[in-house]
Every structure is written in C-alpha cells, then in structure tokens.
Amino acid sequence: EEDQQFRTIFQEIAGDEMEITANELKNVLNRVISEHKDLNTEGFSLESCRSMIALMDVSFMDGTGRLNLQEFRHLWNKIKQWQGIFKHYDADQSGSINSYEMRNAVNDAGFRLNNQLYDIITMRYANENMNIDFDSFISCLVRLEAMFRAFQAFDQDGDGTIRLSVLEWLQLTMYA
Numbered sequence: 001e002e003d004q005q006f007r008t009i010f011q012e013i014a015g016d017e018m019e020i021t022a023n024e025l026k027n028v029l030n031r032v033i034s035e036h037k038d039l040n041t042e043g044f045s046l047e048s049c050r051s052m053i054a055l056m057d058v059s060f061m062d063g064t065g066r067l068n069l070q071e072f073r074h075l076w077n078k079i080k081q082w083q084g085i086f087k088h089y090d091a092d093q094s095g096s097i098n099s100y101e102m103r104n105a106v107n108d109a110g111f112r113l114n115n116q117l118y119d120i121i122t123m124r125y126a127n128e129n130m131n132i133d134f135d136s137f138i139s140c141l142v143r144l145e146a147m148f149r150a151f152q153a154f155d156q157d158g159d160g161t162i163r164l165s166v167l168e169w170l171q172l173t174m175y176a
C-alpha cells in the first residue's frame with residue numbers, strides 16, 4: 001500500500017520517462033520543504049540536486065544522471081530519516097546547526113568519523129558563521145553515504161583497502 005502510494009508520487013514527478021531530472025528533484029524537495037515550517041532554509045540549489053543524483057548513480061552503479069524509482073526511494077527515505085536528526089539538533093529552528101551539533105548529528109546518522117574528517121566536513125559545508133544549514137547537511141550525508149558505499153563496492157575482499165587506477169579514481173571523484 002505505502003509502496004503503491006510512493007510509486008504514484010514518483011510517477012507524478014517523473015512523468016512518462018519514469019526518471020527524475022535534477023530540476024524535477026529540486027522542485028519536489030523545495031515544495032516539501034516549504035510545507036515544513038520547522039525547516040527554515042532557502043532550499044536546495046540545482047547544483048546540489050545534480051550532485052545528489054550523481055551520488056545516487058554511484059551508489060546504485062548506474063550512471064544515468066537521473067533518478068529511477070529505486071534511487072529516488074532510497075534518497076527520499078534517507079532525507080526523511082536525516083531531516084528528523086537535523087530538526088532534533090536545530091531545536092531553536094534557526095535553520096542551521098553548529099559544527100559541534102553537526103558532529104553529533106553525523107554520529108546519530110550512523111557515521112563513525114575521526115576529528116580530522118569532522119573538521120573537513122565543517123570547512124566544506126559550513127557557512128560564514130560556521131553553521132551548517134539544512135540543504136548542506138543533507139548534501140553532506142548523501143555524499144558521505146555514497147562514498148562509503150562506493151568504497152565497499154570496490155573493497156570486494158573486505159580487507160579495508162581498495163586499489164584503483166588513476167582513471168578509476170577520476171571516474172569516481174569527478175562524477176560523484
């Protein structure tokens with residue numbers, strides 16, 4: 001039942017080609033955000049939607065540049081889960097969380113990083129006041145999850161190391 005409902009939503013956004021473009025994703029995400037008064041953000045840019053689609057392509061190993069039903073469902077469920085974490089830390093509904101709260105939020109999302117990585121994430125995603133707003137928070141977690149999944153896909157024997165040629169490395173880093 002719930003899945004059928006989801007499929008209907010997807011169909012409505014995707015249209016006949018049954019794939020969602022970056023622009024369609026931007027419109028649906030920003031429409032949902034505007035319905036959530038407790039998410040005070042200017043919404044997702046086209047660029048961040050392009051990046052999320054590329055990262056879903058990396059996660060599902062299909063480089064179409066658009067979201068199919070499986071990729072959209074995965075992204076949607078992740079954003080639904082992560083927006084709850086964001087709201088928990090953005091108690092004053094300022095629309096952003098500070099770098100300390102970001103560390104805890106990333107932990108709550110199930111990622112175990114080291115201090116250097118937390119600093120890198122703050123540098124990459126925080127605004128001039130060292131706060132991370134909602135769409136940056138989501139973009140960061142989408143990237144984190146996709147990079148973990150890509151590593152695991154390359155680490156066939158599970159020994160925690162991967163071996164990539166320079167072109168394989170560029171294919172991963174330039175697209176994702």
Ligand SMILES: O=C(O)/C(S)=C/c1c[nH]c2cc(Br)ccc12
Pocket residue numbers: 029030032033036039076079080083
């Ligand atoms: O507040 C809620 O219970 C839900 S279901 C929130 C959301 C569920 N999917 C979302 C996507 C974006 Br973008 C923003 C908020 C949500």
